Amino acid sequence: DTEVTQTPKHLVMGMTNKKSLKCEQHMGHRAMYWYKQKAKKPPELMFVYSYEKLSINESVPSRFSPECPNSSLLNLHLHALQPEDSALYLCASSLLGTSMHEQYFGPGTRLTVT
Amino acid sequence: ELKVEQNPLFLSMQEGKNYTIYCNYSTTSDRLYWYRQDPGKSLESLFVLLSNGAVKQEGRLMASLDTKARLSTLHITAAVHDLSATYFCAALDRMEASGSRLTFGEGTQLTVNP
Numbered sequence: 001d002t003e004v005t006q007t008p009k010h011l012v013m014g015m016t017n018k019k020s021l022k023c024e025q026h027m028g029h030r031a032m033y034w035y036k037q038k039a040k041k042p043p044e045l046m047f048v049y050s051y052e053k054l055s056i057n058e059s060v061p062s063r064f065s066p067e068c069p070n071s072s073l074l075n076l077h078l079h080a081l082q083p084e085d086s087a088l089y090l091c092a093s094s095l096l097g098t099s100m101h102e103q104y105f106g107p108g109t110r111l112t113v114t
Numbered sequence: 115e116l117k118v119e120q121n122p123l124f125l126s127m128q129e130g131k132n133y134t135i136y137c138n139y140s141t142t143s144d145r146l147y148w149y150r151q152d153p154g155k156s157l158e159s160l161f162v163l164l165s166n167g168a169v170k171q172e173g174r175l176m177a178s179l180d181t182k183a184r185l186s187t188l189h190i191t192a193a194v195h196d197l198s199a200t201y202f203c204a205a206l207d208r209m210e211a212s213g214s215r216l217t218f219g220e221g222t223q224l225t226v227n228p
Binding site (some may be wrong): 010031033040042043045048049050055056088090094096099100101102103104105106107108110 | 127164223
């Protein structure tokens with residue numbers, strides 16, 4: 001299995017809802033990432049997990065709550081979001097301990113906050 | 115702070131023509147990555163450049179890296195419509211045991227016209 005999968009593909013939620021995004025990989029990668037991408041802009045790093053521990057939080061608002069239950073799974077819990085949080089949310093993973101540091105991206109979840 | 119600049123940001127070219135996209139970065143970086151993104155889709159890894167003088171080719175695309183000039187180029191040969199997409203370069207900002215932090219350029223939106 002050489003891919004990163006994300007569910008759902010699309011999500012529409014109100015500002016009072018609670019929802020979660022899910023990311024999964026079975027490539028044995030021990031680093032996993034969440035990015036936010038607005039239209040026609042580059043991805044912005046949100047969080048990095050390394051060996052299931054949060055290693056980087058790019059000062060993301062607390063209405064975004066990441067979770068890494070095991071080495072293959074990464075979640076992003078969403079609560080009380082704002083319309084400006086509407087974006088494409090990308091998950092990525094990479095193999096630690098190599099020289100490549102190449103990140104593999106999932107297909108993304110298109111989030112619309114109404 | 116590592117900064118990455120791409121140019122041009124928009125490129126409209128005719129089928130069959132050649133062109134080059136440039137990616138400059140501001141401080142030393144050990145790795146340079148090129149990604150392709152189709153509208154509404156995720157990022158597809160094209161090239162990983164690991165060292166000075168590295169050159170990689172895949173089909174009509176060729177990427178090179180000059181670490182002394184802090185410059186990478188993506189050369190397109192005899193463009194075809196299927197190459198229409200947004201191309202991002204990304205430099206490795208930090209290489210840590212906990213994962214890699216990438217800094218992305220703004221992206222080059224390429225349109226290949228018949």
